[in-house]
Amino acid sequence: MNSSIVWLRDDLRVADNPALTAAIERGGRVVVVYLLDEESPGSRPLGGASRWWLHGSLSALADDLADLGASLTLRxxxxxxxxxxxxAETGATAVFWNxxxxxxxxxxxxxxxxxxxxGLVVSSFGASLLYEPWRITSGSGEPYRVFTPFWRACLATGDPRPPLPTPASIEGLAVDGDALDDWGLLPTRPDWAEGLRASWVPGSEGAHDRLEQFVEHGLALYHRRDEPALEATSRLSPHLRFGEVSPHQVWSxxxxxxxxxxxxxxxKFLSEIGWREFSYTILFARPDLATANYRPEFDAFPWGDTEPEHLAAWxxxxTGVPMVDAGMRxxxxxxxMHNRVRMIVASxxxxNLLVDWRVGEAWFWDTLVDADEASNAASWQWVAGSGADAAPYFRVFNPMLQAQKFDxxxxxxxxxxPxxxxxxxxxxxxxxxxxxxxxxxxxxxxxxxxxx
Structure with missing residues (x-):
């Protein structure tokens, strides 16, 4: 019998999922698989907070697929x-992914x-970005290095495509796979995730609930988004990172x-979605973004020797600097962490401590539920001055003045x-x-x- 494999990665949703839609439209049975790949070249093992999120997201996705007649295979x-x-195991004749x-x-x-x-049919699709990186280039054909002209060029191409609907049903093909609990994604000794459980609901339902809450209540306050005490931001970043909601759905x-x-x-809010797009454009041009200075002259920057006591305090x-300590807690x-505060603690x-930005990037990678391979690295380099920025290193955030202004x-x-x-x-x-x-x-x- 004709069957197709849909290989999911950072697109853990059933609605607006082009790869899944293509498999269903092709006809035949569909094997939906998520692969925990920490071995392939270029893959980066998830940090602790992201592993916690992934467990919840896969559990929710399995339920969503089951409601449509399919199952989620874990390998x-x-x-x-x-x-x-x-x-070979399924006799599949097509493989689709985003x-x-x-x-x-x-x-x-x-x-x-x-x-x-x-001899297989193999197709990939754009699902995680509004604009494919290779389509948005400067007049010289090079990737943009500054956000404003980049976003202007994006908007000039016209509106993104509308989101695809949720499938009515899926003719699923069940295949043996791993048990989610056997992957050990959740912390146990100790279980440090109590605050995460109190703060988040991974999965597409949680993502769309968060989106609706923001549209109905937070968006009207978004002009005050730099005030960390106020609920004026969307908090959609982890849902976007794992693809529980697509940027096309947000745009729509x-x-x-x-x-x-x-x-x-x-x-203004959509331009912040644009910053995510910009980060991925930078990553596409520089896949080593998390480990190498975007500006090569910073290879000679005299980062200080990391003081273990100072790093631990941060x-x-x-640290004894209230806004920094509040953000890290x-x-x-x-x-x-609130985005304004992320910039403050990174600066x-x-x-102030002259610690290499890669040390901070690695800490955020381990502790953020929205640790994103593009945004995390690009943002750290932006603050450090080594990244894509029109006014790099001489921007130093004074955490005391920032607190006076925004808190x-x-x-x-x-x-x-307290x-x-x-x-x-x-x-x-x-x-x-x-x-x-x-x-x-x-x-x-x-x-x-x-x-x-």
């Missing part, structure tokens, strides 16, 4: 081995060539009728640092003014070395 191992093995944009796309390309040579929902206050903020939220508790690590009543800080006014709160581990001067001097040295 573990290198894609180049597991997918051909599954093809595209990836980092270094692992080489794995996909090799597998597509191999399976095509065997934001173009439905909105209240006037929400309508006024729509363009990670644990006990929010991260540890909930697996998420403090890289420019003037200390509501956010006191929420996460001992702020007590003798238990430590003095700052570094002098902000002196360390800023040292950082700028180091940047000047890099500029001088680059000059002819």
């Amino acid at each position: 573990r191992g290198a894609a180049g081995t597991v997918i051909p093995s599954l093809v 595209r990836r944009y980092g270094a692992v796309r080489d794995v996909d390309a090799a597998l597509k060539s191999r399976l095509t040579d065997l 929902r934001l173009h439905e009728p909105l209240a006037p206050e929400a309508q006024a903020n729509r363009a 990670q644990q939220g006990r 929010e991260l540890w508790s909930s697996g998420w 403090f690590l890289t420019k 003037p009543e200390s509501e956010y800080v006191r929420r996460w640092v 001992e702020i006014d007590s003798p238990d709160y430590p003095t700052p581990i570094v002098d902000l003014a002196a360390s800023r001067t040292e950082a700028l001097a180091a940047y000047d040295a890099v500029k001088a070395a680059k000059s002819p």
Whole structure:
């Protein structure tokens, strides 16, 4: 009997899933598989918080598929081995997937060539981005290095495609696979995920509930999105990262009728979706984004020797700098941090402590539920000054001034640092003014070395 394999990756949803739709429209039975691949070249093992999220997301997806008549097959191992093995096991004559944009796309390309040579139908689709990276280039044909002209070029191409509907049913083919619990994605000794469970509902239902809550309540306040004490952001980032909701679905929902206050903020919110697109365009051009400076002159930047005590204080939220500590504690508790605060804590690590941005990127990769291979690395490089930015290293966020501006009543800080006014709160581990001067001097040295 004719059958197709749908290989899911960062697209854990049944609605607006082009690969799944293509398999259903082809006819025959459909094998839906998720592969935990930590072995293929270019793959990066998930951090602890993302593993927790993945468990919940796969569990929810299995239920959604079961409601439509299909099942979710779980396999573990290198894609180049597991997918051909599954093809032989099921007698599948077609394989469909949605595209990836980092270094692992080489794995996909090799597998597509191999399976095509065997006579299979193999197709990949755009599902995770509104605009494919290779289609948005500057007049010289190069990728954009600055966000504003990039986003302007995106919008000039016209509206993205409308989202695909949820399938009415799937003629599924059940295949033996791993048990989700056997993957050990959830923390046990200790179980540190209590705050994550209190904060999030992984899965498409949770994603769309979050989207609706934002459209109905948060979007009207989005002009105040830089205030971390206020519920004015969407918190859709982990749902987008795992593909429980697509950017096409978000775009479509934001173009439905909105209240006037929400309508006024729509363009700005969609431009933040654009920043995600921009990060993936950078990743597509530079698959080593998480490990190599986007600006090669920063290879000579004199990052200081990482002081274990300083790094631990930053990670644990006990630097003696209230806004930094509040953000790091929010991260540890909930697996998420307000974006303005992310910039503040990243600037403090890289420019006040002179710690290499890759150290911070790795910590966020392990602790964020929305740890995204493009946005995480691109954002760290943006703050560090080594990334795609028109005004790089001399931007130093003063965490005290940032707190005065965006948390003037200390509501956010006191929420996460209740001992702020007590003798238990430590003095700052570094002098902000002196360390800023040292950082700028180091940047000047890099500029001088680059000059002819």
